[in-house]
Amino acid sequence: MIGSVPIHGDLILAPMAGYSDAPFRSICRAFGSAISYTPLLPDDAIVHAPQQSARFTAFFPEERPVAMQLLAKEESRMLAAADKLMEQQPDIIDLNAGCPVRKVSGKGRGAALLLEPERLARLASALARALPVPITVKIRLGWDDNSRNHVQVARMLEDSGVVAIAVHGRTREQAFSGRADWQAIAEVRAAVDIPVIANGDVRTVADIEAIKAVTGCPAVMIGRGAIGNPWIFARRDVETVPPEERAVVMRRHVHKMVAFYGEELGIVLFRKQAVRYVQALQGSAALRRRLVTYQTEAEVLTAIDEIAGMAPAAGAPPQRVSTEGGV
Ligand SMILES: Cc1cc2nc3c(=O)[nH]c(=O)nc-3n(C[C@H](O)[C@H](O)[C@H](O)COP(=O)(O)O)c2cc1C
Numbered sequence: 001m002i003g004s005v006p007i008h009g010d011l012i013l014a015p016m017a018g019y020s021d022a023p024f025r026s027i028c029r030a031f032g033s034a035i036s037y038t039p040l041l042p043d044d045a046i047v048h049a050p051q052q053s054a055r056f057t058a059f060f061p062e063e064r065p066v067a068m069q070l071l072a073k074e075e076s077r078m079l080a081a082a083d084k085l086m087e088q089q090p091d092i093i094d095l096n097a098g099c100p101v102r103k104v105s106g107k108g109r110g111a112a113l114l115l116e117p118e119r120l121a122r123l124a125s126a127l128a129r130a131l132p133v134p135i136t137v138k139i140r141l142g143w144d145d146n147s148r149n150h151v152q153v154a155r156m157l158e159d160s161g162v163v164a165i166a167v168h169g170r171t172r173e174q175a176f177s178g179r180a181d182w183q184a185i186a187e188v189r190a191a192v193d194i195p196v197i198a199n200g201d202v203r204t205v206a207d208i209e210a211i212k213a214v215t216g217c218p219a220v221m222i223g224r225g226a227i228g229n230p231w232i233f234a235r236r237d238v239e240t241v242p243p244e245e246r247a248v249v250m251r252r253h254v255h256k257m258v259a260f261y262g263e264e265l266g267i268v269l270f271r272k273q274a275v276r277y278v279q280a281l282q283g284s285a286a287l288r289r290r291l292v293t294y295q296t297e298a299e300v301l302t303a304i305d306e307i308a309g310m311a312p313a314a315g316a317p318p319q320r321v322s323t324e325g326g327v
Pocket of ligand 1: 014017018038039040069096099138168199200201222223224225
């Protein structure tokens with residue numbers, strides 16, 4: 001449960017700006033991702049550019065439960081943005097306290113909130129008091145190694161009425177370098193009674209079981225390891241997915257992109273996803289180079305037909321085509 005919202009499953013697609021849009025989220029959802037998180041959206045954009053923002057928070061009905069993620073620093077503007085988000089009837093509102101990007105954290109938002117735990121707790125508490133849906137927060141371990149405060153922050157958030165915390169096991173300074181510290185996530189889990197979602201460096205089924213064992217967390221959030229690999233939510237390693245099955249999912253994905261964005265933008269945005277679906281396949285380098293040049297759905301579909309006939313990933317055992325995760 002996240003507050004009053006039942007969650008069916010223990011694997012969750014991470015919010016990822018530029019990747020976790022409605023088409024990709026709905027594909028991951030069908031394979032078993034238990035919550036659809038929309039990518040971070042700044043409160044001022046939600047308030048001042050509601051039309052543009054709506055594309056990032058739009059979701060398909062089958063994605064529920066949906067968590068919409070807010071980027072904020074100041075209470076009144078955050079609440080105005082949250083009210084606006086509530087018009088789309090999300091199931092959960094999530095506050096971002098982890099984004100390391102300078103243009104975000106330089107303005108005191110995202111991971112910079114970890115430098116001001118009292119402010120972060122105040123913001124979370126204001127959301128919890130104002131909104132009728134559960135409030136969650138996504139954090140890192142702290143700003144840098146000298147100021148790790150994950151346990152203190154988690155306790156403050158729990159006291160503020162937050163009902164679940166996702167923890168990416170790195171500091172802001174680390175950005176995406178080094179290894180995620182799963183032991184530190186275990187410290188958060190042990191310090192609070194609310195559910196803690198473990199996040200960082202999960203790329204294989206073995207990683208899922210390992211992070212659960214180390215952290216004791218009831219749920220695992222997967223980001224980069226899910227790009228080109230929605231099968232991870234069905235606990236299947238990507239190398240074991242035969243080319244023809246990848247082709248089935250790629251066709252579904254490109255259709256959804258075109259339906260959601262229109263052909264021109266949909267195909268451009270699909271390119272970076274497409275190359276990830278095929279990168280492990282033997283002899284796919286030339287195809288990857290072509291995939292990033294296509295402009296039309298017809299061109300992409302023809303290339304996908306080629307994929308169906310390609311050799312499987314190196315070292316992959318032969319497998320039956322499965323329709324698991326089909327929508
Ligand atoms: C391209 C990209 C975009 C991201 N965008 C967001 C975001 O919008 N909100 C957020 O909370 N985290 C964001 N993250 C961080 C991920 O949610 C996740 O915490 C991080 O990638 C670590 O998990 P992983 O090792 O499974 O990728 C982003 C990460 C990447 C790689």
